[in-house]
Amino acid sequence: MSEETLKIPTMAELSAEGKSPEILFWVGCAGSYDDRYKAVTRAMIRILNKANINFAVLGTEESCTGDPARRAGDEFTFQMQAAMNIEVLNNYNIKNIVTACPHCFNTLKNEYPELGGNYDVIHHSQYLQKLINEGKVKFGGGEFKGKRITYHDSCYLGRANDIYEAPREVLEKLDAELVEMKRCKSKGLCCGAGGAQMFKDAEKGHKEVNIERAEEAVAARPDYVAVGCPFCMTMMGDGIKHFNKEKEIKVLDLSEFIVGAQDL
Amino acid sequence: MKQLEFFTSLFQIMFFVTALLVTAGIIFGRYKYIRRNIELGKEWKGTHNPAERLRLMILIAFGQKKMFARPFVGLMHFVIYAGFLLINIEILEIVVDGITGHHRIFAPLFGATIYQILIGFFELLAFGVLATCVIFLIRRNVVKIERFDKPEMKGWAHLDANLILIFEIVLMFFLFTMNATDSILQMRATDLVNNIDAEHYKVFDTPVRFLVSQALIPLYDGLTTTQLVLLERAAWWFHIIGIMGFAIYVTYSKHLHIFLAFPNVYFTRLQPNGEMNNMPSITKEVKITMGMEEPAADAGMEDEILSFGAKDITDLTWKNILDAYTCTQCGRCTDVCPANMTGKKLSPRKIVMNVRQRADEIGQRMDEMGEYYKPDDKMLYGDYVTKEELMACTSCNACVDACPVNINPLEPILEMRRYVAMEEADVPDAWKAMLTNVGNNGAPWAFAPTERFKWAEEMKNSNQ
Structure with missing residues (x-):
């Protein structure tokens, strides 16, 4: 696959075109900044492109879910992060989220609902399994x-x-x-x-x-x-x-x- | 026989009934004390979905499912458990005998053969209990299993565990002695040639001996009938008084799990293990900060001063305290704790034990001071649990998964961390930096938020 055809659409772009994606790929902090884990993000982008999935990322609009803050005991910082992320996600009317980070996954799936963020969240292991079972990834x-x-x-x-x-x-x-x-x-x-x-x-x-x-x-x-x-x-x-x-x-x-x- | 008449007299019945009533009274007092201590905890909504709770209780408490994660120990524990449950049926007969002055009152109901099989079966269980308790004593004192040898297991915890095992061995020994001497007396009572005046012991036309205790018959056969009667009565009394004493002792001991395992599993936290409890007071504050909600008109006028996290057991939920009274200190949690196995101070079992110790300290002070009660100046965090322990937890949930009676040691750890972070602002410096980064940059590392999407640029620019 040539690099030119590789698509990494952001929610802002899609929204401007009046489109909505099938899934939001939540990249996470490690996936965005950590050199080793950026390779995982790239791998996911390649798989999503190859399988022709209608996806998007948040780009700079994404922010830490707040998981480390909550686990360190700082509930205030966690809930500030959660409130900001939920506002962004709800504005884009996000329904389905896939993430390659179990910590983001746990927080988005289990801890955001009580704060007003209700999404269908799955971890990339589950998503990859699903794509394989559907024959979209071979x-x-x-x-x-x-x-x-x-x-x-x-x-x-x-x-x-x-x-x-x-x-x-x-x-x-x-x-x-x-x-x-x-x-x-x-x-x-x-x-x-x-x-x-x-x-x-x-x-x-x-x-x-x-x-x-x-x-x-x-x-x-x-x-x-x-x-x-x-x-x-x-x-x-x-x-x-x-x-x-x-x-x-x-x-x-x-x-x-x-x-x-x-x-x- | 004069002794016999004496022993079956009204005095004996009265003594028995008094002992029973005193025991019941003490246990009721202990029940009230423990219940009050548990209720020192905060409200906790753990009653939804009763069907699922019942299922868990049957599977995990009654069926001991999680004990079989370690099959060998699980099986041995099951022997004691089954013995305890079923021998209670025999104890019922003993209690009815004691109240009515009868001897083996259930025997005629079943007939000789069935009764003999039944008691034999109970004896088999009792033998299993005895043998297992001996093995457990060896495991604790000779083999030195690592989880029984941690710092929190010194002193009273170690003694308590041994006492329970010795108690059970002695009780089983009295049971066998009682049945063996009883068999001999039955034989003598039905012996037409050398008939003795022991009509009280005559249960069936032919004497019965029982599966295990018959092995002890040669040991006592040489005794005179008077000595036998004395021994049989002594064994009977020690056995039943021992059981009453045991029941009282249990309420002071880590052995309380034999009762509390059932309610504790029933009140299991049903959310995914990964989900931390929300703090609604902070949700409100965040909404005000973000301008999503107006501050209440009476803000600052509230009587209740909000405190974040847990510094004492009164900041924990009642389920956390029930957990603590249910804990039998088996140490499966500590055994699988990644922090503990790599030499850190944190031991989930110690945290749970500390909660009970602190609840007892407060409870006793309340009882001593009565209506003049005022809190002492001690706290769970600081006086019992140190920051070093709390900070070492990886929140991996291995302790939660390992507990055979669904105790959650993680919740109090994380609640105390909230106190350290929000009330004392005393988390390690590296965490302070991380928290600042999350707050300012939206990432735990010091990267600019504008760089968050740089990976995509890099990817598009690279010609891999």
């Missing part, structure tokens, strides 16, 4: 055929929202060997970054949580660690590096597997 194993992949459950997808199967079903389409870590699904171990931990140093202890988790991932001898969360991405990436395994074990988001398999 791919074979490609470079992942026969490779060992282990999926690291994000707490905010898993225990927080009971989503365990969608990411695994996406990965199953890769013709790869899915291996589970000792602690997985509802017993999965946190990467250490949830609850706003991403934004401060850990308290005194004898180990970093992501090292504990990366150790377990390495023990599963995978070629790839699959994640569905920007914080997990950072923490697992750092953890794998800690064991000097970054050459043998790559940490990829679900969307990046699809893009890799499709050779987009």
Whole structure:
């Protein structure tokens, strides 16, 4: 696909043309600013373009959902963010939201309704599964055929929202060997970054949580660690590096597997 | 036989009934005390969707579903649980015997064979309880399972756990002694050649022995009939008085879960685990700040001074306090806590235990001071729980998922964090920077909001 045809429509543009999108792709702060996670945003844009989905992004009108502020205890900052975002989303009459961040997903889906924001929110793992099931996204194993992949459950997808199967079903389409870590699904171990931990140093202890988790991932001898969360991405990436395994074990988001398999 | 007449006398019945009434009175007092302490918590709407709540209660409390996440321990615990539930039927007979002065009053109802099978079955359960309690004692004191050996498990918590197990072993031993000596007395009472005057023990035409306790018969067979009667009565009394004592003790112990597990699971928080509770008072304030709502005419005149988050148990909900009284300190929450397993001070179990300790401290002070009650100057946050513990939580919900009786240790942690952040403005500096960034730039990092869409430009410009 040539880059010229790649479309990244914003809500403002669509609205000016009097159109409305099927879905809003909520990029999130990590997807917008974090160098590693921007690649996930790009992968999602490619998939959405290839599948001819009528989507839009908010661009500069998007703002932090407020999740880290709320988890850090600052309800005021959270609700200010929520009120501003809800105003934007409601003005555009948004119905469906897809996001590649489980924290944004949880906040938009579970915490905005009480503040006046009611949307149908799904995580990109669920959305990708849906596109695959509808035949809108097709791919074979490609470079992942026969490779060992282990999926690291994000707490905010898993225990927080009971989503365990969608990411695994996406990965199953890769013709790869899915291996589970000792602690997985509802017993999965946190990467250490949830609850706003991403934004401060850990308290005194004898180990970093992501090292504990990366150790377990390495023990599963995978070629790839699959994640569905920007914080997990950072923490697992750092953890794998800690064991000097970054050459043998790559940490990829679900969307990046699809893009890799499709050779987009 | 004079002893026999004495033991079956009116005095015995009166003593039994008095013991029963005193026990009931003490337990009722404890019930009122604990209920009042739970009600120190704030209102919490946890009664919608009764059908789902009932389903959870049957599955998780009655059916012990979550205990089987660890199958081996789950099975052992189930043995004690089933034993406790079913042996209560035998205790019912003991209580009726005690009140009426009968001996094995249910026996004629079932006939010799069925009664023997029934009691044998109870004995089998009792043996299971005894054996499991011994294994549990070994696990706690010899094998040193890590979760039983954390700092919050020293002192009273450790002693309490051991006492409960020893209590149960002793109770089961008295049950077996009672049945074994009873079997011997039955034999002697029905022995036509050497008939003794123990008519009281004659239940059936042929004497019955029971599945497990018959193994103890050789141990007591050498005793005289008088000694046997004394031993049988002593065992009977220790068993039933022991059970009454146990019932009272439980209300002071972490063992309260045997009753509270049921209501606690019924009142489970049904929202998705990831959803934090809203603070409507702040919603109102935000709307006023954004000009979406006019301040109330009587603003600032309200009697109630708003305080954000939880500094004490009175700022938590009553469900949080019910959680604390339900906790049996098994430590499954702490075992799966990412902060705890990497050596941080946070232990979800300790937080839950602290809530109960603080509720007891306030409750006892209220009882002592009566109508002159005034609050002490202690707080849950600060005097029991430190900032270091609260800050270490990743809100991963592993503790919530792990609890076999649906206690939520995360809620009090996050409520106390709200107090630290909003009342004390005392969060770590890195968080202060993050909060400023969110407020000013709409992102937790120090990037300009105008750069938010730069990735699209980069993507369009790149020729990958």
